[in-house]
Amino acid sequence: MNKKVLKFILNGKTVEVSVSPSDTLLDVLRDQLYLTGTKKGCGKGECGACTVILNGQAVNSCIIPAMKASGQRVETIEGVGSKDNLHPLQETFADMGAVQCGFCTPGMIMSSKALLDQNDNPTKEQIKEAISGNLCRCTGYVKIEEAVQGAAEIIRKQNNG
Amino acid sequence: MKELNAIGKSVRKLDVLDKVTGEGTFTADLHIPGMLYAKVLRCPYPHARIKKIDISRAERLPGVKAVSCHHNTTKVKFNCSALMTFTVPPHQPVLDEYLFGEVLRYVGDEVAAVAAESEDIAAEALKLIDVEYEILPAVFDPLEAMEPEAPVLHEENPAGKNIVGGKVQIPIGDIAQGFEDSEVIVEKTYKVPVQKHAQIEPHAAVAQVSAGGRVTVWSPTQNPHPTRHIIAHLFELPLSKVRVLNPPYVGGAFGGRIGFSGKAEGIAVDLAYKTDRPIKIVYERDEDFVGSVTRHSGYVTIKIGAKKDGTFHALQVETVLNKGAYANYIDPVGVLGGMALGVYRAPYQYFDGWSVYTNTSPAGAMRGFGNPQGAFALECTVDMMAEKLGMDPKELRLKNIIKPGDPWCLPYPCQSTGLAECMNSGAERIGWKNRGKLNTGEGSVRRGIGMAVGTHVSNSWPFCGDYSNVYVAVQQDGSLYVASGVPDFGTGIKTSLAQVAAEALGVDFSQVYVTVGDTECTPYDTGSHASRSLYCVGGAILEAVEKIKSKIFEYAAEVLETNAEALKLKNGIISTGDGSKHLSLKEAAYSAHLQGLQFVEVGRSAKVNAPPWQAHFAEVEVDTETGEVKVIKLVAAHDVGRAIHPGIVEGQIEGSIIQGIGYALSEEICYNEKGKQIQTDFANYMMLTAEDIPEIETIIIETLDPTGPFGAKGVGEPAMVPVAPAILNAVHDAIGIRFNEIPLKAEMVYAALNNSK
Numbered sequence: 001m002n003k004k005v006l007k008f009i010l011n012g013k014t015v016e017v018s019v020s021p022s023d024t025l026l027d028v029l030r031d032q033l034y035l036t037g038t039k040k041g042c043g044k045g046e047c048g049a050c051t052v053i054l055n056g057q058a059v060n061s062c063i064i065p066a067m068k069a070s071g072q073r074v075e076t077i078e079g080v081g082s083k084d085n086l087h088p089l090q091e092t093f094a095d096m097g098a099v100q101c102g103f104c105t106p107g108m109i110m111s112s113k114a115l116l117d118q119n120d121n122p123t124k125e126q127i128k129e130a131i132s133g134n135l136c137r138c139t140g141y142v143k144i145e146e147a148v149q150g151a152a153e154i155i156r157k158q159n160n161g
Numbered sequence: 162m163k164e165l166n167a168i169g170k171s172v173r174k175l176d177v178l179d180k181v182t183g184e185g186t187f188t189a190d191l192h193i194p195g196m197l198y199a200k201v202l203r204c205p206y207p208h209a210r211i212k213k214i215d216i217s218r219a220e221r222l223p224g225v226k227a228v229s230c231h232h233n234t235t236k237v238k239f240n241c242s243a244l245m246t247f248t249v250p251p252h253q254p255v256l257d258e259y260l261f262g263e264v265l266r267y268v269g270d271e272v273a274a275v276a277a278e279s280e281d282i283a284a285e286a287l288k289l290i291d292v293e294y295e296i297l298p299a300v301f302d303p304l305e306a307m308e309p310e311a312p313v314l315h316e317e318n319p320a321g322k323n324i325v326g327g328k329v330q331i332p333i334g335d336i337a338q339g340f341e342d343s344e345v346i347v348e349k350t351y352k353v354p355v356q357k358h359a360q361i362e363p364h365a366a367v368a369q370v371s372a373g374g375r376v377t378v379w380s381p382t383q384n385p386h387p388t389r390h391i392i393a394h395l396f397e398l399p400l401s402k403v404r405v406l407n408p409p410y411v412g413g414a415f416g417g418r419i420g421f422s423g424k425a426e427g428i429a430v431d432l433a434y435k436t437d438r439p440i441k442i443v444y445e446r447d448e449d450f451v452g453s454v455t456r457h458s459g460y461v462t463i464k465i466g467a468k469k470d471g472t473f474h475a476l477q478v479e480t481v482l483n484k485g486a487y488a489n490y491i492d493p494v495g496v497l498g499g500m501a502l503g504v505y506r507a508p509y510q511y512f513d514g515w516s517v518y519t520n521t522s523p524a525g526a527m528r529g530f531g532n533p534q535g536a537f538a539l540e541c542t543v544d545m546m547a548e549k550l551g552m553d554p555k556e557l558r559l560k561n562i563i564k565p566g567d568p569w570c571l572p573y574p575c576q577s578t579g580l581a582e583c584m585n586s587g588a589e590r591i592g593w594k595n596r597g598k599l600n601t602g603e604g605s606v607r608r609g610i611g612m613a614v615g616t617h618v619s620n621s622w623p624f625c626g627d628y629s630n631v632y633v634a635v636q637q638d639g640s641l642y643v644a645s646g647v648p649d650f651g652t653g654i655k656t657s658l659a660q661v662a663a664e665a666l667g668v669d670f671s672q673v674y675v676t677v678g679d680t681e682c683t684p685y686d687t688g689s690h691a692s693r694s695l696y697c698v699g700g701a702i703l704e705a706v707e708k709i710k711s712k713i714f715e716y717a718a719e720v721l722e723t724n725a726e727a728l729k730l731k732n733g734i735i736s737t738g739d740g741s742k743h744l745s746l747k748e749a750a751y752s753a754h755l756q757g758l759q760f761v762e763v764g765r766s767a768k769v770n771a772p773p774w775q776a777h778f779a780e781v782e783v784d785t786e787t788g789e790v791k792v793i794k795l796v797a798a799h800d801v802g803r804a805i806h807p808g809i810v811e812g813q814i815e816g817s818i819i820q821g822i823g824y825a826l827s828e829e830i831c832y833n834e835k836g837k838q839i840q841t842d843f844a845n846y847m848m849l850t851a852e853d854i855p856e857i858e859t860i861i862i863e864t865l866d867p868t869g870p871f872g873a874k875g876v877g878e879p880a881m882v883p884v885a886p887a888i889l890n891a892v893h894d895a896i897g898i899r900f901n902e903i904p905l906k907a908e909m910v911y912a913a914l915n916n917s918k
Contacts, residue, residue, distance in 0.1 A: 034192065035183075036189075038183070039361075041362070042842060043445060044446065044843075044844070046446075046842060077182065077183035083182065093177070094173055094177040096808075099177045099181060100651030100812055100816065101410070101411060101651030102177075102179070103410075103412030103413060104361050128852045135361060135848060137413050137816070137848070138816045139816050140812075140819035143815070
């Protein structure tokens with residue numbers, strides 16, 4: 001087995017794993033690091049359930065070869081907020097009905113976070129575009145968009161002190 | 162009106178923190194020591210018999226622990242749907258499939274499965290299974306499958322060639338006489354497509370058999386108790402040896418997992434037995450598209466006879482639906498008829514329908530369950546009648562919709578309807594008076610407004626076995642524990658049941674804990690489908706809480722030295738009317754505990770049903786240069802009885818609407834000439850994304866049905882029903898053309914526009 005060492009920065013901490021050439025970043029996160037918050041919905045980069053943030057950009061981890069993450073910064077849902085200190089997106093998703101089955105939720109939050117990290121005052125169209133690669137079959141997207149708007153408002157208040 | 166504490170509030174749901182942090186466990190997230198991974202070999206032909214199958218090379222691949230095929234697997238005939246466990250006499254369940262068959266009836270039918278140390282090894286092993294097929298003739302259209310020269314797919318078809326189960330007929334009066342007496346008649350046949358649930362969590366299961374023979378299955382099933390029953394049947398086990406549970410989270414369902422999730426549960430258990438190791442099987446997305454049930458496609462013919470003043474006189478609904486390769490759920494036929502005849506008054510009514518086997522993926526339950534198909538045809542035809550009569554389509558509907566007390570074909574009374582209010586409020590919000598006046602004639606875009614109405618059910622009693630038992634117990638610290646066998650796959654049922662229990666008992670919502678979806682610790686529950694969970698389990702909770710309250714008051718009366726009748730329970734305090742004597746539930750529960758008493762009961766749902774009602778109004782834009790139809794705004798007015806959690810109700814409506822727009826305009830599954838499914842991934846199965854959704858306005862109307870918990874009725878499916886006809890009626894308003902086939906794709910509109918020039 002032709003294994004290679006992969007070292008990268010995951011949620012702010014350096015991690016090191018041994019990967020096969022055919023492993024994807026999603027495989028590494030879920031099966032080796034047991035971070036199952038990132039989901040597999042299609043395995044082809046078409047549904048967005050596997051979205052993580054790579055160097056500040058939302059990407060589909062199921063089609064990223066694991067070695068591409070070498071030396072890079074990866075953020076997953078596990079690194080976003082915590083039970084006692086939720087990220088504004090987690091607050092608004094929780095309170096505004098943006099979560100039904102929850103399977104698309106981690107990916108949705110990561111895509112939204114990638115947007116809000118760059119732009120804390122997005123238009124409705126910019127929000128739609130940011131999550132256009134994240135399929136949701138339950139909510140119809142309406143309350144998800146509202147939750148992203150709500151989180152943006154909280155972040156703006158935080159940024160303006 | 163009594164002031165409510167927990168009901169009618171959009172509280173933070175009980176499962177959301179697990180979900181927004183990624184900590185919530187779904188089936189594919191489970192890791193059990195020693196776990197093996199399973200993959201399935203699927204038939205590449207639409208109809209074939211296995212002449213020879215050799216699994217030895219696959220078995221010898223290092224890392225492979227077991228290979229299953231029809232030679233070495235259970236020969237018990239079954240049906241993957243929960244229906245096989247609760248079909249009510251005189252009907253008989255149709256058991257027409259095996260875990261691995263010798264005869265394969267659609268491209269994707271399961272041939273064999275491998276359990277190995279990794280998914281990759283299992284996938285490699287599939288290539289080493291040698292199969293010799295005898296290719297049999299295949300048929301893909303239900304009408305063709307009834308022809309004399311069509312191949313026979315299953316041996317027993319007493320009602321006719323390839324017809325599944327029996328034909329369903331609902332005759333009310335002499336329909337021929339009804340049309341003879343009618344002064345105006347319209348008739349049309351419609352074609353409806355295959356739609357797929359496409360829930361974002363693919364089908365999956367994890368199974369483990371203990372040394373003592375105890376079978377445990379974690380899966381996203383919508384119906385743990387019936388699924389347990391199917392497993393016990395398939396492997397010939399006592400029910401008590403089988404546990405089925407959600408892990409606890411389920412990534413959507415929409416009817417795709419009423420019973421087995423594809424065949425995942427059965428395959429996992431079979432391999433767990435063979436290997437003595439836990440087995441995980443997770444369907445790839447294309448497997449989920451091909452190897453699990455779809456919505457019934459087919460043909461619906463509507464004929465309406467009316468008097469010149471618009472009074473409906475005769476209503477006839479006929480349907481032939483495509484069943485696909487296996488029977489699974491056959492009831493959508495009957496529901497199509499019952500729901501199409503359950504909206505309007507007419508002295509003469511007739512329904513005739515059946516489904517037909519074809520060599521395509523099996524059709525089963527999908528949100529709406531026959532109703533969206535029938536409503537599409539019916540509501541487009543009602544608009545045709547309005548045009549012929551020169552009447553406003555809303556006025557024609559208002560004149561004919563059923564009111565409580567009217568006779569109808571359904572075996573329970575209609576005790577509430579807010580449909581008129583739905584129609585009037587929805588019409589106002591969409592700007593109904595602008596119909597026919599939106600176009601200036603300039604530019605290539607035409608705008609139109611259309612409407613449609615519908616009904617549904619709040620559970621499936623009495624059409625099949627449908628009941629809930631719920632366990633309710635006051636804990637020693639005064640908090641409340643509720644255990645129900647329904648799952649929560651995103652409906653928020655866990656939360657709304659807690660609200661119902663809190664309100665009924667008289668404690669704060671924060672004092673209620675609900676467990677769902679595990680057969681181990683819950684009495685039998687039919688499960689979550691037919692928009693039943695809140696209506697049925699909520700009703701059962703009320704029954705249990707009434708019994709608990711009388712026991713609490715009986716106990717507290719002794720402690721407080723007063724009469725039980727004088728006591729009430731509010732905000733967790735038991736007190737007399739004037740408040741002079743009081744005791745907290747916490748104190749009562751603990752002191753009762755010290756005397757060997759717990760307040761614990763099982764509640765049961767009643768044999769009742771109630772119709773939700775809905776009216777949808779769509780504003781569309783049609784680009785006459787491309788034929789593209791875009792929904793600009795959709796107003797959905799719903800009589801839900803009572804909104805226990807308004808946010809959940811809106812969420813169900815909004816989500817259904819988006820699925821409904823997909824049904825109307827872009828989602829379809831087709832098969833090529835070799836029976837192979839063409840749409841097998843999200844790139845070519847066209848679901849709406851966030852960029853495609855229209856403006857949606859939801860109007861909730863509460864009629865407080867006397868049979869529902871706090872007046873609530875079902876809400877999971879109703880919003881799926883009127884979307885497609887509202888859109889197609891709006892297209893007619895925009896460009897003057899009626900279409901009788903969905904999805905209404907741009908090329909169809911473009912062709913029609915050019916043909917009419």
